[in-house]
Amino acid sequence: MAKIIGGVTTSHIPAIGNAMANKLENDPYWKRFFDGYEPVKAWLEDQKPDIAIVVYNDHGLNFFLDTVPTFAIGCADEYVNADEGWGLPSSASFQGDTEFSWHIAESLINQNFDMTTCQEMLVDHGCVVPMNLMWRHLPEWPCQLIPLAVNTVQHPLPSAKRCYDLGKALRVAIESYPEDKKVVIIGTGGLSHQLQGERAGIIDVEFDLQCMNYIINDPEKMTAYSNSEIMRKAGTEGVEVIMWMVMRGALSPNVNVLHKHYHAPISNTGAGVVLLVDAKD
Ligand code: DHB
Ligand code: FE
Numbered sequence: 001m002a003k004i005i006g007g008v009t010t011s012h013i014p015a016i017g018n019a020m021a022n023k024l025e026n027d028p029y030w031k032r033f034f035d036g037y038e039p040v041k042a043w044l045e046d047q048k049p050d051i052a053i054v055v056y057n058d059h060g061l062n063f064f065l066d067t068v069p070t071f072a073i074g075c076a077d078e079y080v081n082a083d084e085g086w087g088l089p090s091s092a093s094f095q096g097d098t099e100f101s102w103h104i105a106e107s108l109i110n111q112n113f114d115m116t117t118c119q120e121m122l123v124d125h126g127c128v129v130p131m132n133l134m135w136r137h138l139p140e141w142p143c144q145l146i147p148l149a150v151n152t153v154q155h156p157l158p159s160a161k162r163c164y165d166l167g168k169a170l171r172v173a174i175e176s177y178p179e180d181k182k183v184v185i186i187g188t189g190g191l192s193h194q195l196q197g198e199r200a201g202i203i204d205v206e207f208d209l210q211c212m213n214y215i216i217n218d219p220e221k222m223t224a225y226s227n228s229e230i231m232r233k234a235g236t237e238g239v240e241v242i243m244w245m246v247m248r249g250a251l252s253p254n255v256n257v258l259h260k261h262y263h264a265p266i267s268n269t270g271a272g273v274v275l276l277v278d279a280k281d
Helices: 014-021 031-035 038-047 098-110 125-134 160-175 205-217 219-223 227-234 237-250
Strands: 003-010 051-056 071-074 078-081 116-118 144-150 182-188 255-266 269-278
Touching (some): 003 125, 038 255, 071 098, 098 144, 098 160, 205 219, 205 255, 219 237, 237 269
Parallel strands (some): 003 182
Antiparallel strands (some): 071 144
């Protein structure tokens, strides 16, 4: 049976990708940020998941504003990264698991989450930067990828509550797959940031820390926030935090925190890392 071994959250800022490409991890500006990933990397190295389900938003590479699915899942054997114009070198392609993807898609749709299924899907920095943060500078990707895209770009967006419920349905989908697969769920994006307009660059550290606390300990409280409230506090792109709720919904009601780290600002963004596993009770 497929099993969720844990959940990770991370920001997916393109500048992080550039820093990794240029091996700037020990640069004074970046060191504390990257040090925050060491325990997660060590855990992944030890646990060796077979599949990473990466919950991210596409920023215009695969879906443009003319057609944006609310929730989309990759159902392909390969996912290709492409130049987004950030000066980032494109990463090696990722191997998918078509059969597992279709199983998840079918289960989610049976549970009333009407997923868009993508048999071709370019993956952007939202997915690739987290993969690189987890498995950096390796000769090849050590696990397969299933990308799950959430619309956090073109309004109307799904709510934090809907994302949390999607995570719960994702757990049912994974646990009903008969093959033995170790799955890690990676929720990406956030925390507070706004990339344009008068409030560009705003960061609300207190709100970020409260979100991390609610998501870990009391996710129902996080579901009480509307997207407008999140954007007022955390900036327009800060709403990406709703994708952390997909990861959280896929874990058990009580979780153990194996690691938690926050750093701000990094490239005008509040950046949080959390590693959670199901509590035994
Ligand atoms: C930036 C882009 C992102 O997609 C994000 O989540 C955070 C920051 C940026 O361009 O700086
Ligand atoms: Fe983003």
